[in-house]
Amino acid sequence: MRWKGDRQSKNVEDRRSSSGGLSGGVIGGGGIGLLLIVLFSLFFSGGNIDLGSLLGSENSPTTTQQPTGTDEQKEFASVVFGHLEDYWNAEFKQPEYAQYQQSYENPTLVLYSGSVRSACGQASSAVGPFYCPGDQKVYLDLSFQEELSQRFGATGDFAMAYVIAHEVGHHVQYELGTSDKMERLRSRLSEKQYNRYSVALELQADYFAGCFARYLANKTYQGQPILEVGDIDEAIQAANQIGDDTLQQEAQGYVVPDSFTHGTSEQRVDWFKRGYQYGDLKHGDTFSTYNLSL
DSSP states (O other), rough: OOOTOOOSSSSSSEETTTOOOOOOOOSSHHHEEEEHHHHHHHHHHHOOOOOHHHOOOOOOOOOOOOOOOOOOHHHHHHHHHHHHHHHHHHHHHHHHTTTTTTTTOOOEEEOOSSEEEEETTTEEEEGSSSEEEEEEEEEEOOTHHHHHHHTTTSSSSHHHHHHHHHHHHHHHHHHHTTHHHHHHHHSSSOOOHHHHHHHHHHHHHHHHHHHHHHHHHEEEEEEEEESSSTTTHHHHHHHTTHHHHHHHHHHHSSSSSSOOOOOOHHHHHHHHHHHHHHOOOOOGHHHHHHOOOO
């Protein structure tokens, strides 16, 4: 992806040098990190997980974290976030969005190290990137880029761009009112039933990430295409590596479809590709596709 020197979003909070101060709390809003926290920790810890250290404990001491991520990684994330702002502000002016609202409110990207406090509670970097609807912010520890490459084999800068675009996709769902509808369903459905809705929510965020990739494919920077050869393949590889079935197979040697919350590798790749193919709202109704009604 061609990005160095391009416009950076101003909606970025750099908290990498602030204190984490872990205390009790639950993360909300969905996202790639929420799927990884238990499955991947099981796989790499031999089955021994200290959830207190991952999600935060009231007795955990407040510590000052060493900043993670380079200035170049920060610039890259900020440039991607800037492109996402341009794309979604333009999209919400299209007629198909008129029934929802007239304008799009930009989210904020929060960069942190180790642990962070959000409106959804406390989180450690073990949860990976996540979106919190309580404050409309995307939270990202830049060290996740190394994890994406080393642990998941998803290399290249556009793999990370896909992750960021997916999380912003959850913000789009907040803006569309989808997140509120999901929250109302939570108390009325069994865990098994709700998981089906959660899969649809996550796959739609993948679709939105594909729409964003289609948008970038038609853009240039300094007279050259922004997307380079192999960028779309990098995003597809990332989507493939973080499917529920792939992660469960790696973590425990078998899969439990009723426990899926994000979709299979095949589904995640397919919906990203679908977004890249169509780039509109009407083809991204994952709920109706799976016979679910919001």
